[in-house]
Amino acid sequence: MNRDSSLCRSNCPINFVLETFGDKWTLLIVRDLMFKGKRRFGEFLESDEKIATNILTDRLKRLEEHEIVERSTSSETGARRSYQLTEKGKDLLPVMLEITAWSAKHDAKTNAPDEFLGQFAAARETLIASLKAALD
Amino acid sequence: MNRDSSLCRSNCPINFVLETFGDKWTLLIVRDLMFKGKRRFGEFLESDEKIATNILTDRLKRLEEHEIVERSTSSETGARRSYQLTEKGKDLLPVMLEITAWSAKHDAKTNAPDEFLGQFAAARETLIASLKAALD
DNA sequence: CTGTATCCTTAGGGATACTG
C-alpha cells in the first residue's frame, strides 16, 4: 500500500470532491438524476429529504458550473426545463455504487441490494479483497 | 438500470453516508488513516487542509461513535493515544479509490494515479464500462 | 411549474487560550 504523499498532496483528489460534494444535498441530486430518472425542478423537490427551493437552485447552479449537470435548452417536453448528467456526471456511477454497497453492508436500515447491485457486487468482490488486504 | 425507488427510499444508502461524511473534514481523516498511515492527533493537524483542534476532536469522536475509527487503549508507544480504522472503516477503501479515480480523470490539478491506482483502474475498467452504458 | 428574493435561525468552523 502506498503511504507516502504521492497520492494526496496539496492537490488531493479526496479534497477535490469534497469541494463539490462536501455538503448534505449535492449528492442527493446526483442520485435522483442517476437512479431515479428525475429531470425537472419539481421532481427533485419531491424527494424524501425535502430540499428547499433556494438550496436546490443553488446546488443545480453549482453542479452546472462544475459541468456535472447540464440544462436542456431545446426542450420538446412543452418548453419545460430539464436537467441531465453530463459524461463527467455519469462517471460518478462507480462512486455511487460503492457508496451504496458500503451502506448496504453496514446499515441495517438500508435496503438489501437489488439484482443490479448484486451483479455488480459479485464481480467486484475478488478485486477488492486483495486490495483491502494491503491495508493491514 | 433500476430507476424505481427500490434502491433509494426513505432509508437511502446515499443519504446514509451523507449523514456521516456530508461535511468538509470527515473524509480527510479517513484519507489520512487509510493512505497516509497517520495515527495520532498531531499528525492529522499537520495535513495541508489545516483542520482546527476542536473540529478534529469532534470528528474523531463522531467517527468513533459510528465505529469507523477506534482508539487504542493499550498503547505500547509511550502511553500516547492513537487512532485506527475499524473493519467498517477499511471497507471504505473502494469508495475512496473510486473518488480518487474520478478526480484523477476530471481534475487537471490532481496528480496522475500512481501504480497502485493504475493497477486498480485497469482491473475495474471493463466492469464499469458495461454498467455505465446502462445509464444511457 | 420554475424558479427568486428575503428573512431568520442554526450549525460549522476559525482563532486562541488553556489544561492534564
Added chain:
DNA sequence: CAGTATCCCTAAGGATACAG
C-alpha cells in the same frame, strides 16, 4: 503531546412569499 473550552463569525440552510 493531546486534547478542552470559549468566543465569535460566517456560511448553510429552513420557511415563506412572490414573480415570470
